[in-house]
Amino acid sequence: MTWPLRGQYAIVGIGETALGKLPGRSTLSLHLEAIKAALDDCGLTIKDIDGLLTNQPIQDAMRSYAVVVATASGLAPDYATDLANGGATPVAMAQHAAMAIAAGLCNTVVCVHARNQATRSQLPERAEVRDGNEDFDEPYGFLGAVANHALMASRHMALYGTTSAQLGAIAVAARRHAMVTPNATSKKPLTIEDHQASRFIVEPLRLFDCSLVSDGGGAFIVTTAERARDLPLPPVYILGMGQHHPHSNLAQAREVATLGGAISSKTAYRLAGLGPNDMDFAQIYDCFTSNTLITLEDYGFCPKGEGGAWVQGGRIELGGELPVNTHGGLLSQAHVEGMLHVTEAVKQLRGLEPAERQVLGAEVGIVSGHGGVGALHASLILGRHAS
Amino acid sequence: MEDGGVEPYLKPVPKVEPEAAPYWQSLRDHAMKVQHCDSCGHWYFPPSTHCPACLSADVTWRPVSGRAVVWSSATMHRAYLPAYEGEIPYNLSLVELDEGPRVWTNVVEIPPDQVRIGLNVRVRYDDVTPGLTLARFIPAAGQ
Numbered sequence: 001m002t003w004p005l006r007g008q009y010a011i012v013g014i015g016e017t018a019l020g021k022l023p024g025r026s027t028l029s030l031h032l033e034a035i036k037a038a039l040d041d042c043g044l045t046i047k048d049i050d051g052l053l054t055n056q057p058i059q060d061a062m063r064s065y066a067v068v069v070a071t072a073s074g075l076a077p078d079y080a081t082d083l084a085n086g087g088a089t090p091v092a093m094a095q096h097a098a099m100a101i102a103a104g105l106c107n108t109v110v111c112v113h114a115r116n117q118a119t120r121s122q123l124p125e126r127a128e129v130r131d132g133n134e135d136f137d138e139p140y141g142f143l144g145a146v147a148n149h150a151l152m153a154s155r156h157m158a159l160y161g162t163t164s165a166q167l168g169a170i171a172v173a174a175r176r177h178a179m180v181t182p183n184a185t186s187k188k189p190l191t192i193e194d195h196q197a198s199r200f201i202v203e204p205l206r207l208f209d210c211s212l213v214s215d216g217g218g219a220f221i222v223t224t225a226e227r228a229r230d231l232p233l234p235p236v237y238i239l240g241m242g243q244h245h246p247h248s249n250l251a252q253a254r255e256v257a258t259l260g261g262a263i264s265s266k267t268a269y270r271l272a273g274l275g276p277n278d279m280d281f282a283q284i285y286d287c288f289t290s291n292t293l294i295t296l297e298d299y300g301f302c303p304k305g306e307g308g309a310w311v312q313g314g315r316i317e318l319g320g321e322l323p324v325n326t327h328g329g330l331l332s333q334a335h336v337e338g339m340l341h342v343t344e345a346v347k348q349l350r351g352l353e354p355a356e357r358q359v360l361g362a363e364v365g366i367v368s369g370h371g372g373v374g375a376l377h378a379s380l381i382l383g384r385h386a387s
Numbered sequence: 388m389e390d391g392g393v394e395p396y397l398k399p400v401p402k403v404e405p406e407a408a409p410y411w412q413s414l415r416d417h418a419m420k421v422q423h424c425d426s427c428g429h430w431y432f433p434p435s436t437h438c439p440a441c442l443s444a445d446v447t448w449r450p451v452s453g454r455a456v457v458w459s460s461a462t463m464h465r466a467y468l469p470a471y472e473g474e475i476p477y478n479l480s481l482v483e484l485d486e487g488p489r490v491w492t493n494v495v496e497i498p499p500d501q502v503r504i505g506l507n508v509r510v511r512y513d514d515v516t517p518g519l520t521l522a523r524f525i526p527a528a529g530q
Contacts, residue, residue, distance in 0.1 A: 135401035137491035143467035150461035
């Protein structure tokens with residue numbers, strides 16, 4: 001049976017702020033810039049909005065951030081909340097927006113996330129976002145997000161023979177895509193040799209396996225398919241969605257060479273009535289190259305353990321079999337915790353990008369979000385057509 | 388230090404929550420304990436008042452053998468804190484105790500690049516401050 005919500009809701013507007021180092025910009029200011037850009041994109045005003053979803057900005061934690069942003073936007077929403085799925089939050093926002101509209105709570109929801117990690121960040125003497133296990137890993141020198149992710153990469157390498165040079169292909173693809181993406185912040189050409197020559201941060205992960213630290217934000221607007229059809233730009237329909245959250249820490253993870261995406265994507269494929277072969281592109285959360293690799297396998301694009309070989313030879317680049325992170329991703333565009341993976345998927349499905357960065361004939365794509373240490377996962381299948 | 392005789396310890400120290408106090412005390416005693424569920428038999432870590440396998444509160448602290456196997460491992464090359472500047476590169480590991488639970492640790496006494504997944508290790512207690520003992524691991528005898 002077809003999922004009753006399939007194609008009933010659409011993303012109609014997207015906004016991206018300036019990206020990079022933005023000294024003096026507050027997180028609230030970046031949220032407002034993103035919202036304004038998304039409204040302007042689709043010709044709506046704040047008066048057309050009745051729902052708002054935010055993610056707590058990690059530098060400025062406050063109570064009920066969604067309402068802070070709503071008030072600052074001149075909005076008294078009928079539905080608003082902060083979601084806390086880490087880097088999976090923007091993908092989860094699209095899901096919650098559709099659910100809230102389906103439940104009758106509201107009609108048009110702004111989903112927004114911004115951060116000023118680059119200029120406000122303090123190196124993690126203590127992690128800024130606690131996951132409850134710091135007392136047990138920090139005393140052993142597990143500092144920074146790279147440490148636990150490196151343990152995930154190590155395990156994939158040990159179980160399947162994946163190599164650092166194979167991971168390099170993911171960094172190179174991201175950089176090539178960033179080079180043709182106007183607002184990407186890292187555009188210097190990057191080769192496998194550059195990747196292999198870059199220093200280890202936490203071995204086996206090198207500098208170019210790690211994502212950027214950025215200021216910036218993005219927003220998207222979800223409404224009903226009916227309303228979407230009255231707006232000027234092509235709607236991008238929500239065709240499937242899924243979540244799975246396998247653990248909160250690596251001590252209690254069943255496995256880390258396979259993550260929540262294995263189950264989350266199955267749910268999304270089932271609801272959409274589609275499979276990996278139907279996807280024209282994939283926007284995969286790439287906090288580290290190893291995470292992209294694990295997720296591509298988990299999403300069924302290749303068998304588990306074969307991702308290292310599979311990503312070679314331009315397969316995941318524009319023009320290849322499955323373009324991945326066509327905006328350059330967290331690795332080379334900017335790190336706004338996956339918000340720009342969603343907006344990029346919308347751009348590709350509108351089909352209005354310049355030829356050098358448009359996935360030709362893109363009809364359906366999948367977006368992943370990943371939070372914590374492989375702890376949280378959300379998937380979203382978007383399409384150009386409602387049915 | 389007041390008497391000027393001891394270098395301050397500048398690395399992260401745990402906040403000892405009441406639920407985890409028996410764990411840290413067991414390291415102080417050089418006799419590691421972790422929790423065991425007396426309802427379903429599950430051993431687990433990190434500490435919790437309720438068993439993560441069956442949600443029973445019928446849990447007790449029990450000594451473990453101190454034997455473990457490396458479950459995953461990496462080498463830290465960046466000194467996130469000045470206190471680590473003289474220590475990089477150093478090993479980061481998750482080891483699986485013979486009883487089942489995994490703990491974060493450092494495998495020491497061998498070069499970091501020789502720590503392999505599957506390596507058999509045993510606990511070494513390091514008294515790093517008068518109040519804090521860490522459980523590091525070393526290759527088991529005969530390796």
